[in-house]
Amino acid sequence: xxxxxxxxxxxxxxxxxxxxxxxxxxxxxxxxxxxxxxxxxxxxxxxxxxxxxxxxxxxxxxxxxxxxxxxxxxxxxxxxxxxxxxxxxxxxxxxxxxxxxxxxxxxxxxxxxxxxxxxxxxxxxxxxxxxxxxxxxxxxxxxxxxxxxxxxxxxxxxxxxxxxxxxxxxxxxxxxxxxxxxxxxxxxxxxxxxxxxxxxxxxxxxxxxxxxxxxxxxxxxxxxxxxxxxxxxxxxxxxxxxxxxxxxxxxxxxxxxxxxxxxxxxxxxxxxxxxxxxxxxxxxxxxxxxxxxxxxxxxxxxxxxxxxxxxxx
Ligand code: ADP
Numbered sequence: 001x002x003x004x005x006x007x008x009x010x011x012x013x014x015x016x017x018x019x020x021x022x023x024x025x026x027x028x029x030x031x032x033x034x035x036x037x038x039x040x041x042x043x044x045x046x047x048x049x050x051x052x053x054x055x056x057x058x059x060x061x062x063x064x065x066x067x068x069x070x071x072x073x074x075x076x077x078x079x080x081x082x083x084x085x086x087x088x089x090x091x092x093x094x095x096x097x098x099x100x101x102x103x104x105x106x107x108x109x110x111x112x113x114x115x116x117x118x119x120x121x122x123x124x125x126x127x128x129x130x131x132x133x134x135x136x137x138x139x140x141x142x143x144x145x146x147x148x149x150x151x152x153x154x155x156x157x158x159x160x161x162x163x164x165x166x167x168x169x170x171x172x173x174x175x176x177x178x179x180x181x182x183x184x185x186x187x188x189x190x191x192x193x194x195x196x197x198x199x200x201x202x203x204x205x206x207x208x209x210x211x212x213x214x215x216x217x218x219x220x221x222x223x224x225x226x227x228x229x230x231x232x233x234x235x236x237x238x239x240x241x242x243x244x245x246x247x248x249x250x251x252x253x254x255x256x257x258x259x260x261x262x263x264x265x266x267x268x269x270x271x272x273x274x275x276x277x278x279x280x281x282x283x284x285x286x287x288x289x290x291x292x293x294x295x296x297x298x299x300x301x302x303x304x305x306x307x308x309x310x311x312x313x
Contacts, residue, residue, distance in 0.1 A: 026054055026073040026113050031061075034108040034115070041069065041117075048124075050182070052076050052086070058117060067105055070116040077114065085184070085199070090116065092160060093183040100151030102171055102181035121171035121179050126231070129306055130167050134234035138262060139296040139312055140305060141231040144170070146292050147178035148224055153283040155180075156217050159189045165223035166203035167230065176301045189216060204236070207250050208277050218277035221286060225272025232265060233258050237273060264294040 032041045044057035047068055058069035077083045093104040103119035126144060129136075136144075148170060155162055162169075163185040171179045185200045194214030202209065204226035206219040229237040237255035240246045249255065253275040257266045268291040274280045281289070296312055304310065 026071050028054070028056065028071050028113065029110075032058065032069070032115060033110065034106060035110075036108060037106065039106075041067075043069070051184075053116075057120065066120055068118040068120045070118060072114045072116075074109075074111075074113060086114065089183045089186065092186045092188065096155075096158075096160075098151060098154040100147045100178055100180060101154065102179040118181070119173070119179065121173050121181070123172035123174060123176060123303065123306065125168050125172060126170040126178070126227075127166075127168040129172070130230065130234070132307055133305075133309070136231050137309065137312075138232065138265060139298050140301065140310065141228060141265070142292055142295065143298045143301060144178055144231060145224065145228045146287075146297065148180065148227060149283060149287050151178070151180040152220050152224060153287050155186075156220070156283045160186055161189060161195070161217055162186050162220050162223075163198060164200065164202045165220055165227065167227065168203075170227070174303075176303060176305065192216075205247075205250065206277065207253070207275050210247055210250060215277070217283070218280045221272050221280045221283065222277075224286065225269055225280075228265070228272070229255075229257075229269050232261060232269075237269075262291075262294065264289075264291040267291070 028043055030043050032043060033039070034041070040061040041058035042061055044059055044066070047055040047057060049055065053070040053072045056069050056071065057066055059066050072086065077086060090104070090107050094107065097103065102121060105117040105119065107114070107116050109115065148165070152162070152165070162180065162183065164182065165180070169180065169182040171181045173179060185198065185202060187195060189195070194216050196212070196214055198209055198215070202219070202223070204223040206215060206222035208215045209219055226237055238246050238249040240249055253273070255273065257269060261269075268286070268289050271279075271281050271289075272286065298312070302310060
């Protein structure tokens with residue numbers, strides 16, 4: 001079930017210096033045209049920025065559908081490896097279709113920028129929720145983590161590893177459904193191949209990546225363990241003052257589970273944060289874990305959860 005697709009290509013930046021911009025913020029027209037599809041988008045409010053992209057709300061002028069538009073200035077894609085990385089990201093992402101994965105709608109360019117239109121996630125990400133709320137209730141952690149696991153299970157079935165699952169890449173739509181996004185570090189796996197390189201710095205980096213032992217799907221399970229931990233306890237398992245200390249704690253598997261944790265939550269976290277990748281549960285095993293059936297599992301959450309502790313009547 002690995003899909004072959006047309007290679008998206010990114011044209012080189014025009015040589016005309018007047019069209020070149022060195023500043024980080026891209027020049028974005030108020031009306032953006034996707035020439036190939038004869039579609040016009042009205043640029044709306046600014047949604048946020050990442051390493052490469054600035055993101056805006058875009059409204060399809062004909063259908064009035066509102067999407068998120070990631071804009072990457074071509075000046076950021078001068079080097080071949082930069083274009084390759086973006087191509088790889090789009091190639092993996094565009095084939096995905098799942099309720100817990102941000103939908104990539106289209107990919108196009110004009111003379112200045114490359115545009116990626118995405119399913120709009122207007123309730124930001126689990127990062128902002130975490131900053132505001134710190135430790136969530138166990139039903140909320142169960143609700144969010146279960147959706148992350150459903151998305152990861154879909155990816156792993158397609159032989160894709162995300163490799164940078166973190167709160168900031170877990171977007172929320174208006175109904176507080178979790179959508180995994182940002183496939184910038186994702187890769188596909190052939191058979192029982194183990195990856196030896198990873199260009200970038202994952203937030204919840206697994207010990208086998210730090211130790212360059214070769215890595216695979218298990219790195220995503222490690223990250224889900226870190227995510228469940230931070231949702232339940234309000235801080236990351238291996239948090240420390242300096243990045244060196246964080247890495248040292250990861251290498252020594254030095255973390256503790258607060259005593260407030262329920263037994264099923266603590267047991268699942270311990271399994272996912274096993275230093276030995278082969279001992280970690282697969283996405284399917286996590287999906288079936290007793291933790292998700294050991295207490296209340298909300299089918300939806302009210303938007304008031306973004307700021308207040310919910311009362312489950
Ligand atoms: P980069 O690949 O450059 O790191 P990101 O994917 O992190 O870019 O996106 C940058 C920012 O744009 C995010 O932090 C978020 O604020 C916003 N964003 C990205 N995707 C969406 C989306 N689907 N819906 C709403 N906002 C989004």
